[in-house]
Amino acid sequence: MKPKILLVDDEANVLQAYARVLRGRFALDTALGGEAALECMADRGPYAVVVSDMRMPGMDGVTFLAWSMAQHPDTVRIMLTGNADQGTAMEAVNRGSIFRFLTKPCDSELLSQTLDLAVRQHQLITAEKSLVEDTLKGAIRMLVELLSCLDPISFGRAQAMAAHAEAIAREMSMENPWVLGIASILSQIGILTVPEGVATKLQTGTFLTSAERDLANRIPEIGADLIRNIPRLEEVAEAVLYMNKNLNGTGYPPDDKKDQDIPLGGRILRVVWDYERLLPKFSGPLSALRDMEGRTTWYDLDVLRAFKRCLEREDTEAPSTPTQRIGLHELRIGHVLLAGIETVDGLLVVPEATVIGLAHLQKLRNFARLSGIREPLIVKGEPA
Template sequence: MAEKILFVDDDPNILSSFKRTLRKHYDIETAVGPEEGLRAVRDNRSFALIISDLRMPVMDGIQFLSKVRETSPDTVRMILTGNADLQAAMDAVNHGNIFRFLTKPCPPETLILAIQAGLRQYRLVKAERDLLEKTLRGAIQVMADVLSLVNPEAFGRGSRVRRYAVDMGRRLQVQKVWQLETAAMLSQIGCVILPEEALHKIYNGQPLTAQEEQLFSMHPSVGAELIAKIPRLQDVSEIIAYQEKHFDGSGIPINDRRGDAIPMGARILKVVLDFDALETAGLPRAAALLQMKRRSG
């Protein structure tokens, strides 16, 4: 499917001329002014390239393309203007991460060359992102598979709390649910340091020896350190590190963070882990929820 290009200008005649000149070569859409342009981006986030006029009412092209960057970071952005000056060019690069700064009147051959360069840049960014995402998914899956082989008890618990955490995250409108899902799935990865019989005791509410207690208290930090080595999982690592932290600031890790300073994902994970522990120990759901409500801190 052809990559879409969006032209944004407050002059409909200029937009019509772009469409006439380029429609045989590219899939062109136009928007009259920045507000219509933002609506087009929100409705269709698949624009490969957006070329905007600089001087427009309500917001200029730099402000417009800065907002585009927030919504559609992969889209390549260009400025086309009849009022070229050094400061405008600097602002475009610094604030809007603009790929090209073109001046009017722009000959068709110059514009086509710039579009070709912009589309090459878009394909490069997309290819790198796809590769990174596939690598990231593969790394997460490998860690989950290793946990399932080394410690099936820990893997089983991660799988159970994953479903609870995702459901709660969606109900609470957490923005990056994938981070919460990954943290829940790998929340027990640090338990590779524990013997399986110790985990069996923990998940069934049985007392631990002093050595087992010490090892278990270390598992969030061990898991967080393992996860932190994977690119783009720093936030997931922090959720795992704080999964046993209490809202009042007690618990591990021992530091001054409390309340809303604790990551939302970690607070959700703490709740679902506690609930899972009570349910696994044999309590009916209603009784487990009642017991959790009575826990201060």
């Protein structure tokens, strides 16, 4: 596939001249002026490289390329101008993060060579970004699998939270809804640091002493500190930190944030975490939500309304889920559990809704050797 290039100039004859030379080597679009270029990037972008003239009526090249950098940071930017003024070049580099600065009239061979270098730069940027994203996903996948192996009950609750939290984030048009899915899954990682007796009390709803309650309230803070060690998860850590914070400012952490000052991610986790704990006490999802709507000092009503819309859609659009009953030897990475997996003695090993990973398979095989696993296992269709 040819690299996508956008040429921007206010002179049609200049665009036509460059297009004749370059069109065979690149997937080329042209735009007559900055405003037309904005429309082109919105409709046909993103581009590997944009080349813009400096002096254009209306939106000049510096302004256009600065906008391009803000909206499409991976796109490589080149500026063409008849003005070789050092101040113009400096402003262009500072505002638009320019890869190359060429003076008009620009030799077509020089422009072609510069575009080759720019395309290579774009490939390096996107390859590095893909590597970082894959590394991040792998690290999160490992954390999720370890958490589910070490504490299947807490992880089961976190798994149940994740789909709801991400749905609410999308409903409220959050820029990165995936943040809430990851935050939900990792929200209970702090529980691994508390004494086993306290963790057991939390999972069974047993009475906690004052000291134990204080420790339990700090679990999100501990988890947030652990999550911050992973690059690019700062927003995830912040959401986890504020998941026990009430809208009126009470709760944890005990700072002065309240109402809209509390991060939206924290307000969403506050709702879905309590919803999962309350749901077994009510006849259905909407009745549990109605009970929560009465606690206006605890929850953000906008979050509750968005959650209600999500639940109503789930109720009307939920497709029938194909199920399979399989033996442990048939379980594969990617299978989604429709029921938790237990030992023959009734000990929960892997909770419902878990997407099976390598660590789960290894744990299940170990339990099968020592104490036996109840079969058949109930999974959703084929592995994802």
